[in-house]
Amino acid sequence: MRDVVKPPAFNEVHLLGAKFHKLNVQQLIDFITCEAKHDKKTIVSHVNVRAMNFTYQLPWYKNFINKSDVVFCDGFGVLLGAKMCGHCLNSSHRMTCPDYIENLASSCEQANVSLFLLAGKPGVADKAVKKLKAVAPNLRIDSHHGYFDKSGEENELVIERINKFKPDVLYIGFGMPVQERWIQNNLERVDAKVFLPLGACLDFYTGAVYRGPRWMTNRGLEWLTRFFTEPQRLWERYVVGNPLFFYRVMRSQTAKLFRRSKSSIY
Numbered sequence: 001m002r003d004v005v006k007p008p009a010f011n012e013v014h015l016l017g018a019k020f021h022k023l024n025v026q027q028l029i030d031f032i033t034c035e036a037k038h039d040k041k042t043i044v045s046h047v048n049v050r051a052m053n054f055t056y057q058l059p060w061y062k063n064f065i066n067k068s069d070v071v072f073c074d075g076f077g078v079l080l081g082a083k084m085c086g087h088c089l090n091s092s093h094r095m096t097c098p099d100y101i102e103n104l105a106s107s108c109e110q111a112n113v114s115l116f117l118l119a120g121k122p123g124v125a126d127k128a129v130k131k132l133k134a135v136a137p138n139l140r141i142d143s144h145h146g147y148f149d150k151s152g153e154e155n156e157l158v159i160e161r162i163n164k165f166k167p168d169v170l171y172i173g174f175g176m177p178v179q180e181r182w183i184q185n186n187l188e189r190v191d192a193k194v195f196l197p198l199g200a201c202l203d204f205y206t207g208a209v210y211r212g213p214r215w216m217t218n219r220g221l222e223w224l225t226r227f228f229t230e231p232q233r234l235w236e237r238y239v240v241g242n243p244l245f246f247y248r249v250m251r252s253q254t255a256k257l258f259r260r261s262k263s264s265i266y
Contacts, residue, residue, distance in 0.1 A: 010070065013087050015078065016248055018055040018062055020047045020071040025095045028072050029107050035069070035194050036113040036168035041187060042194045043068040045180070048075030049245045050237055054177050056248060064180045077242060081249040097201035101128075102135045108169065109136035116165055116192065117143040118158070119173025120202045127206045142167070146174050150182050163191040172197045 010021035023031075028044075035042040045068035047055075055062040065071055073079060073094045082089055108115050115132075117125040125143035132141060142165045148154045162170065170192035172179045179197040187195065203209040209229075 013073075013082050013089070015082050015085060015087075016052055016056055016252060018047065018052060018065050018071075020065075020073050020078070022089065022093055023070070023072060024092045025100045025103070028070070028095060029100065029104050031070055032104065032169060032194055032196065033107050033111045033113050036108070037111070038193065040193070042070075043183065043187075044194060044196050045071045046074040046198065047071055047078055048073075049077040049081075049242055050176055051075075052078060052081070052245055053241050058177065060184070061177050061180060064184055077245060081245065084246075084249055085253060097198045098204040101201060101205055102132065105132040105136040105139055105141075109139040112140075113168040114140040114165070115169045115171065116162055116167035117141070117171045117173075117202060118162070119143075119146045119171060119198075120200075120206075120208065121145060121147055124202050124206055124208050127208075128202045131206065146172075150174070150178065151185075155186075159186060159190055167192045169194045169196060171201075173199055173202055175199055 010023050010027070012019050013022055032044060035044075043064075045065055047065065051061075051065065055065055073082075073089075074096050076091075076094060079089050079091070079094050105115065107113075117128055119125055120128070122145040125145055129141055129143050132139060144158055144161055148158055170190065172183060172195065174182060174197075176197075176199060179199070183195050183197060200209060
């Protein structure tokens with residue numbers, strides 16, 4: 001993976017060996033639209049509790065996150081974990097794509113930045129395009145569903161379609177860690193400038209998957225709705241993954257305190 005130039009304007013937060021940046025939604029959108037004007041490849045990643053667990057378990061995934069140009073926080077659990085480690089953060093430093101995708105589309109339209117959506121079951125991305133065009137009618141946008149073989153001939157045909165469009169911003173939504181692996185494997189072959197892996201954003205945005213009421217999503221309780229909607233598929237992610245993340249954070253903090261007390265003795 002290519003070397004990354006650290007954006008000097010954003011402070012880095014380090015948690016369990018992985019980084020994310022301290023920024024708000026508008027700063028994120030401005031960064032994306034600005035980088036889309038440059039003739040270089042930029043990766044904008046995000047972390048939530050699931051991503052943090054992957055960075056702990058998968059060395060290649062941690063490398064992907066830490067070499068991304070910007071990493072934003074998409075989870076209240078990560079904010080809480082960072083606060084437990086002494087970082088000064090608030091709810092404005094956490095953002096989730098369905099809440100800002102229309103603002104991103106409007107900013108892309110104003111900046112003459114094109115957008116390609118590569119995500120969801122057949123029909124989901126097309127529906128998202130229609131909704132975004134209603135908000136930003138002059139936006140140059142195209143899409144393809146995410147249910148294709150990520151290697152071989154089918155993958156080549158999808159890349160060919162993307163390269164024909166030449167998007168400034170490529171949204172990839174295959175879910176973690178498949179989307180990050182796909183970017184890693186195809187980065188140099190895809191003719192796009194900003195790579196934006198955003199998971200199930202389009203499913204939530206189009207209503208294909210229910211997020212839950214606003215009062216829950218605003219308080220970081222979206223996972224409860226998802227869990228009760230799909231308990232068999234998601235029980236391990238939340239029932240096991242969430243406590244495991246906080247256990248690792250507390251163990252990391254305990255180890256730091258022990259090292260400090262030990263060094264003060266000597």
